[in-house]
Amino acid sequence: MMAITLFGAAVIVFVVIRIVPGNPIAMMLPPGATDEDIARLTAHYGLDKSIPEQFVVWLTGVLQGDFGTSISLRQPVMPLVLGRLPATLELSIFALVLAVIIGGAMALTGTRFRGGRTEAVIDVANGAGLSIPDFLWALVLILTLGVLYPVFHISGRISPSLDLPFTTQFYAFESILRLRFDLWWDLLKHMFMPALALAIPLAAIIGQLLKQSLKETMHLDYVVLARTKGYGENHVILFEALRNAVLPTLTLIGVQFTFLIGGTVIIERLFSYEGLGNMAIDAVINRDLPLIQGIVLVFALLFTVVNLVVDLTYALLNPRLRHA
Amino acid sequence: MRDGRGTVKRKAGLRLWLSGGWLAIVALLTLLAGWISPHDPLAQDLFAARLPPFWVDGAEPGFLLGTDSLGRDVLSRIIYGGRIALTVAVIAGLATAVIGSVLGLIAGYYRGWADAVISRLVDIWMAFPPVLFAILLIAVLGTGLWSIVIAIIVIDWTRFCRVVRAEAMNQSQMDYVSSAVVAGHVRAAILWREIGPNVLPTIVALLTLEMGIAVIVEAILSFVNLSISTDAPTWGGMIAEGRISIHQAWWVLVCPLIVLFLTVLAFSQFGEGLKDRFDPVLR
Numbered sequence: 199m200m201a202i203t204l205f206g207a208a209v210i211v212f213v214v215i216r217i218v219p220g221n222p223i224a225m226m227l228p229p230g231a232t233d234e235d236i237a238r239l240t241a242h243y244g245l246d247k248s249i250p251e252q253f254v255v256w257l258t259g260v261l262q263g264d265f266g267t268s269i270s271l272r273q274p275v276m277p278l279v280l281g282r283l284p285a286t287l288e289l290s291i292f293a294l295v296l297a298v299i300i301g302g303a304m305a306l307t308g309t310r311f312r313g314g315r316t317e318a319v320i321d322v323a324n325g326a327g328l329s330i331p332d333f334l335w336a337l338v339l340i341l342t343l344g345v346l347y348p349v350f351h352i353s354g355r356i357s358p359s360l361d362l363p364f365t366t367q368f369y370a371f372e373s374i375l376r377l378r379f380d381l382w383w384d385l386l387k388h389m390f391m392p393a394l395a396l397a398i399p400l401a402a403i404i405g406q407l408l409k410q411s412l413k414e415t416m417h418l419d420y421v422v423l424a425r426t427k428g429y430g431e432n433h434v435i436l437f438e439a440l441r442n443a444v445l446p447t448l449t450l451i452g453v454q455f456t457f458l459i460g461g462t463v464i465i466e467r468l469f470s471y472e473g474l475g476n477m478a479i480d481a482v483i484n485r486d487l488p489l490i491q492g493i494v495l496v497f498a499l500l501f502t503v504v505n506l507v508v509d510l511t512y513a514l515l516n517p518r519l520r521h522a
Numbered sequence: 523m524r525d526g527r528g529t530v531k532r533k534a535g536l537r538l539w540l541s542g543g544w545l546a547i548v549a550l551l552t553l554l555a556g557w558i559s560p561h562d563p564l565a566q567d568l569f570a571a572r573l574p575p576f577w578v579d580g581a582e583p584g585f586l587l588g589t590d591s592l593g594r595d596v597l598s599r600i601i602y603g604g605r606i607a608l609t610v611a612v613i614a615g616l617a618t619a620v621i622g623s624v625l626g627l628i629a630g631y632y633r634g635w636a637d638a639v640i641s642r643l644v645d646i647w648m649a650f651p652p653v654l655f656a657i658l659l660i661a662v663l664g665t666g667l668w669s670i671v672i673a674i675i676v677i678d679w680t681r682f683c684r685v686v687r688a689e690a691m692n693q694s695q696m697d698y699v700s701s702a703v704v705a706g707h708v709r710a711a712i713l714w715r716e717i718g719p720n721v722l723p724t725i726v727a728l729l730t731l732e733m734g735i736a737v738i739v740e741a742i743l744s745f746v747n748l749s750i751s752t753d754a755p756t757w758g759g760m761i762a763e764g765r766i767s768i769h770q771a772w773w774v775l776v777c778p779l780i781v782l783f784l785t786v787l788a789f790s791q792f793g794e795g796l797k798d799r800f801d802p803v804l805r
Contacts, residue, residue: 497654
């Protein structure tokens with residue numbers, strides 16, 4: 199199933215970008231280039247063959263780990279994409295963590311003070327989080343925490359003046375391992391706003407669904423039993439209700455996480471964050487066919503892997519499926 | 523219980539009025555843009571560049587929301603930008619709704635191989651990051667209003683398809699469908715006359731949400747400079763320019779952002795309000 203989806207995605211992208219009018223080769227040569235030069239370079243990139251032929255060549259390459267050569271950057275696609283992927287992964291995962299913390303806190307607070315004014319405020323906040331997309335939250339954040347009260351950086355991944363001792367592209371992760379908390383703090387100040395913008399809509403969904411399941415669980419017999427045993431409300435919510443209420447939310451987080459990863463494309467652009475999405479937009483503007491293909495395929499692969507992990511986690515967590 | 527329902531209904535009513543009111547204002551302003559807008563949205567005047575809005579010192583009375591770094595009137599650009607945003611919202615929203623719903627109805631009612639093919643397509647579609655897909659399509663189709671509309675249809679038909687398919691499957695289990703079958707109606711007639719009207723409220727609610735999404739997609743595309751043409755006033759384009767000159771002229775970013783924010787919010791609240799209104803339990 200996963201293979202069919204990926205193959206379908208690859209075919210669609212391949213065909214779509216080859217209907218592109220405008221010759222990428224003509225764009226990369228200086229204005230004085232002759233038709234002969236263009237033809238030679240077109241043949242060099244294999245763009246003179248028919249679309250099915252090009253697809254076979256490309257697919258054979260991909261299966262051997264060769265994604266071709268970027269036309270605009272003149273480097274192999276694979277290292278380019280892999281060089282940018284960690285930045286996007288760190289951003290997405292940080293955003294996911296933020297969403298879980300914020301959403302979880304909202305749900306727990308809303309359940310603890312259910313029926314009162316606090317819950318009403320949380321409901322309104324959730325509603326706003328749900329109906330405004332990440333793009334607009336990002337702009338609001340830039341204005342408030344970037345310009346009006348400049349607490350965080352509004353562009354880039356790390357301050358350019360800093361010396362980078364890193365050997366991998368997982369800067370945030372590696373800076374912790376190297377105990378360079380000064381660098382980690384700088385990365386965090388760059389990553390916080392884009393991550394928060396991505397996290398807000400997801401946090402709202404988590405907050406809403408988890409609160410609903412928690413409130414339903416609060417009426418179940420075993421929760422009532424725990425209460426009659428004399429446990430306080432906080433203990434009942436955290437240690438009795440939460441464990442059983444969390445399952446539907448977990449499934450939903452998985453699906454929504456792929457949307458969050460998709461959102462990084464424009465958010466990275468907005469914050470000039472050097473990730474895969476920002477590179478993708480440049481690739482499209484430059485009509486860099488091999489690079490576009492490589493990036494889209496990596497995104498598709500990422501999405502399918504996330505879905506697979508969600509299915510597996512669900513099977514692990516759901517006792518009814520565990521013994522089946 | 524009755525009181526509870528009453529409050530929900532009143533809230534839904536207020537929500538519908540507020541969001542509908544804002545949308546009506548925006549629609550009216552953009553329809554009458556030629557008469558209402560105080561200036562030509564493209565007219566540059568470098569001597570009147572970066573004038574602040576009326577409530578800030580140093581404002582010129584003729585420019586209510588100030589001017590951008592080329593001296594163009596921000597208010598006029600917002601009004602003309604709204605024209606593009608709303609055109610895209612209505613055309614792309616309707617077309618997406620029709621295509622997605624028809625496919626969803628077919629998949630949900632006929633099942634079998636049609637359902638298998640359509641559902642597989644939806645799965646493949648879900649593996650693309652939508653924004654990247656949109657930008658890719660614009661690169662293929664070239665910039666322009668119709669390219670944006672087509673891009674939105676191609677990306678978002680799955681949204682309708684998934685929901686309508688599930689809804690059609692639910693409805694076909696209902697007794698009234700079985701009675702229609704017993705009464706000897708043709709399947710296509712049952713789908714069109716019995717199931718269709720029952721799925722319609724869901725489609726209408728989704729449609730309003732979709733229009734809000736279309737406005738955002740248009741803004742994002744014009745933000746990365748892939749919308750209409752580079753000099754046409756668009757909300758996203760204004761935001762992109764305002765993002766650059768944010769420290770010198772914040773109003774170039776803030777004014778269109780507020781309008782965009784309220785419009786998207788209004789579309790989604792209108793959709794939610796409609797959903798509540800149509801909900802048979804609340805009605």
